[in-house]
Amino acid sequence: MSERDAEWATQMRAGLSGDGAAYHAVLASLTLFLRGEVRRGFSRYGNGGADVEDVVQETLIAIHLKRETWRPQDPLIPWVRAIARNKLIDSLRRGGRRVNVPIEDFEDVLAAPEPTQHLTERDAGEILDQLKGRQRDIVEAISIHGVSIRETASKFDISEGAVRVALHRGLATLAKAYRTNES
Amino acid sequence: MKTDDLIKALAADLPTKTTPVNRALWLAIGASLPVLGLLMLTVTPPRPGLIEMLGEAKVMFKFAFTIGLFASGLWLAVRITRPGVGAGPAKYALLAGFALLSAAVVRELSMLPASAWGNAMIGQLAVPCVTLIALLSIAPLAALMFSFRAGAPDSPTLAGAVAGLIAGSMAATFYAAHCVEDSALFLSVWYVMGISAVTIAGSILGRWLLRW
Numbered sequence A: 001m002s003e004r005d006a007e008w009a010t011q012m013r014a015g016l017s018g019d020g021a022a023y024h025a026v027l028a029s030l031t032l033f034l035r036g037e038v039r040r041g042f043s044r045y046g047n048g049g050a051d052v053e054d055v056v057q058e059t060l061i062a063i064h065l066k067r068e069t070w071r072p073q074d075p076l077i078p079w080v081r082a083i084a085r086n087k088l089i090d091s092l093r094r095g096g097r098r099v100n101v102p103i104e105d106f107e108d109v110l111a112a113p114e115p116t117q118h119l120t121e122r123d124a125g126e127i128l129d130q131l132k133g134r135q136r137d138i139v140e141a142i143s144i145h146g147v148s149i150r151e152t153a154s155k156f157d158i159s160e161g162a163v164r165v166a167l168h169r170g171l172a173t174l175a176k177a178y179r180t181n182e183s
Numbered sequence B: 001m002k003t004d005d006l007i008k009a010l011a012a013d014l015p016t017k018t019t020p021v022n023r024a025l026w027l028a029i030g031a032s033l034p035v036l037g038l039l040m041l042t043v044t045p046p047r048p049g050l051i052e053m054l055g056e057a058k059v060m061f062k063f064a065f066t067i068g069l070f071a072s073g074l075w076l077a078v079r080i081t082r083p084g085v086g087a088g089p090a091k092y093a094l095l096a097g098f099a100l101l102s103a104a105v106v107r108e109l110s111m112l113p114a115s116a117w118g119n120a121m122i123g124q125l126a127v128p129c130v131t132l133i134a135l136l137s138i139a140p141l142a143a144l145m146f147s148f149r150a151g152a153p154d155s156p157t158l159a160g161a162v163a164g165l166i167a168g169s170m171a172a173t174f175y176a177a178h179c180v181e182d183s184a185l186f187l188s189v190w191y192v193m194g195i196s197a198v199t200i201a202g203s204i205l206g207r208w209l210l211r212w
Helices: A003-016 A020-045 A052-065 A077-094 A117-121 A133-143 A149-156 A160-180 B003-012 B021-042 B057-080 B090-111 B114-122 B126-148 B156-178 B184-209
Strands: none
Touching (some): A003 A020, A003 A077, A020 A052, A020 A077, A020 B003, A052 A077, A052 B003, A133 A149, A133 B003, A149 A160, B021 B126, B021 B156, B057 B090, B057 B156, B090 B184, B126 B156, B156 B184
């Protein structure tokens, strides 16, 4: 297991036991890693009409929603890479390609910072449009406006529990939207 | 939405726990057992003299086969519901079960005169065997499908098939207590057909229900 994997796995374990800062940190590191992986996959198989950042986001949501499928004693990167590979294949299929991507093609690539600023600055798709009403307001408040759960609760005059439920359902809806989006 | 913003939302959602797929799997099996038990009391009561017959090699083998399939199905399930973890050695356990069945069939063929092969294979209860295994598997299949949704299988179709295999072999184990056919030939045709039907149904359902 590489030093990098050991560090990320440690952060992920802390995250899974409730350390939000560690969880945020490992997701941020994985984002850089995933951009490299997805770009590499695209250059090899074509992008099927999708954007690197769309696949990265879809993978991050899957990592989050399926975090319990990672066993804390296992290395983290192979698990992340398997999820990325699944999401890349889904994305290529949506682009109408029949693909068979061998896992060996996802060799270790260094997490490089974004070469161009505009890619991270632009909105990756209008995925939030898939959410409606209060759910959208809540996901938008917490993500784009960076408002805390508590503040969101008082802003919309609902309980923190209701905010959590709406946020979780919103994220599950986003994952589903990616699946069914035949773009 | 920018990716950095998405991460904020994901981190904020961290306290909302998700269910580990293994726990969901055990719950699904635990929930299916009372349903199967109830069906056993009503639809497929144990055959007369079941307890005394459990000592007989043929009867024992019937249960060993269905329980063995069930165990290999579980082993496959705890592997393939996690991304990047293939079937690995679990598929050999499944193959071993069928190898043992083949050996039992060969042994039976060698012991029976050729004129008796047809009767042993067709038996008296071929249609009820397949139908009742399918019927008994409905509840476990539904519960298992639901539990597999907590996982992230590389192949939803394969995962669905494994859910079908587990449900079918659970159903076959309960049905075996009811069924008076003990021939390995019968087992290799009708039980296998019933379990295969549920496995195929599972793979079709999985393709749609287990995407993630």
